[in-house]
Amino acid sequence: MILEHQNGLLLWRKSLLGERIWRDDLSYKLLFSPNGRSVYQFTEQDMELTAGESLLLNPHVIHKQLFHTSEKWIVELSPAFLSDVAREVGITASDPFFAKIVFKHPLIHQWVDTTRLYLQMQTTETEQRFWMENSLIQLALLLLRLVPGAHAENWNIEGYDPSIFVVLDALKQSYEQDWTLDDMVALTSLGKYQFSHHFKKETGLTPYSWLQILRVVKSQRLLQQTDASILTIALEVGFKNAAAYHTVFRRLYGQTPGDFRKRLLKT
DNA sequence: GCGGCGTCACTTTGTTTCCT
DNA sequence: AGGAAACAAAGTGACGCCGC
Numbered sequence: 001m002i003l004e005h006q007n008g009l010l011l012w013r014k015s016l017l018g019e020r021i022w023r024d025d026l027s028y029k030l031l032f033s034p035n036g037r038s039v040y041q042f043t044e045q046d047m048e049l050t051a052g053e054s055l056l057l058n059p060h061v062i063h064k065q066l067f068h069t070s071e072k073w074i075v076e077l078s079p080a081f082l083s084d085v086a087r088e089v090g091i092t093a094s095d096p097f098f099a100k101i102v103f104k105h106p107l108i109h110q111w112v113d114t115t116r117l118y119l120q121m122q123t124t125e126t127e128q129r130f131w132m133e134n135s136l137i138q139l140a141l142l143l144l145r146l147v148p149g150a151h152a153e154n155w156n157i158e159g160y161d162p163s164i165f166v167v168l169d170a171l172k173q174s175y176e177q178d179w180t181l182d183d184m185v186a187l188t189s190l191g192k193y194q195f196s197h198h199f200k201k202e203t204g205l206t207p208y209s210w211l212q213i214l215r216v217v218k219s220q221r222l223l224q225q226t227d228a229s230i231l232t233i234a235l236e237v238g239f240k241n242a243a244a245y246h247t248v249f250r251r252l253y254g255q256t257p258g259d260f261r262k263r264l265l266k267t
Numbered sequence: 268g269c270g271g272c273g274t275c276a277c278t279t280t281g282t283t284t285c286c287t
Numbered sequence: 288a289g290g291a292a293a294c295a296a297a298g299t300g301a302c303g304c305c306g307c
């Protein structure tokens with residue numbers, strides 16, 4: 001099923017075919033795998049989505065779907081639309097720019113479930129158009145607020161299981177401190193291995209990579225608003241040195257902190 | 268030459284998988 | 288559920304490149 005709208009496009013498909021062609025879309029693109037497994041190929045590496053996981057691509061990220069095992073969802077949001085929503089509600093003044101990470105969030109899953117149920121109902125074209133219009137605005141807000149690695153000051157962590165929330169909240173409060181897995185486990189009533197698994201199951205990310213993403217996101221404001229050196233910023237947000245910072249930044253955003261700063265100065 | 272930035276090879280630590 | 292081992296990712300220090 002494909003629904004088109006001036007603000008975006010929704011594709012919901014159950015066929016199991018992969019694709020041969022490389023895509024270079026103009027839009028932001030949410031890839032979601034409700035219950036199966038999907039594998040996407042990028043120029044640098046492949047990425048896999050398992051049940052309940054999402055991946056949000058910025059415009060012009062070259063990719064190809066290798067295969068998926070069951071239902072797949074693709075929602076495209078036009079850059080002008082997403083930027084307008086972000087500006088109107090004051091989430092970000094510049095164009096949204098998302099980290100390339102596979103993540104999970106219960107509210108995104110809920111959005112898909114609700115949309116699926118609605119689309120299965122007998123409705124008129126006009127009703128569907130209204131639904132799409134509102135639904136895309138809802139999704140845009142969810143993405144801007146909830147996707148890890150999206151926006152420094154407004155990254156919401158509500159909605160997760162309480163045992164995970166307590167750790168996420170502590171990390172958010174003191175991301176610049178030295179954290180070990182044991183420190184995080186101490187905040188919960190779970191065992192070390194149990195915590196590790198539970199965290200990944202809930203968020204789609206490992207505890208340490210979540211912390212690294214948080215640090216990189218926090219560093220973006222410093223890159224934008226100060227002229228501090230890359231090393232100073234790396235140390236300030238909790239990295240032990242610039243090399244570690246460079247590596248993580250590049251993995252998440254496909255560019256170095258220096259490139260990121262130059263891009264912001266241009267706009 | 269100096270300072271800042273980015274990369275590389277090696278070491279350490281975290282994560283996942285397998286097993287009991 | 289929890290431990291051991293294998294594997295993956297992050298941290299470290301050294302070094303090259305570039306602009307001043």
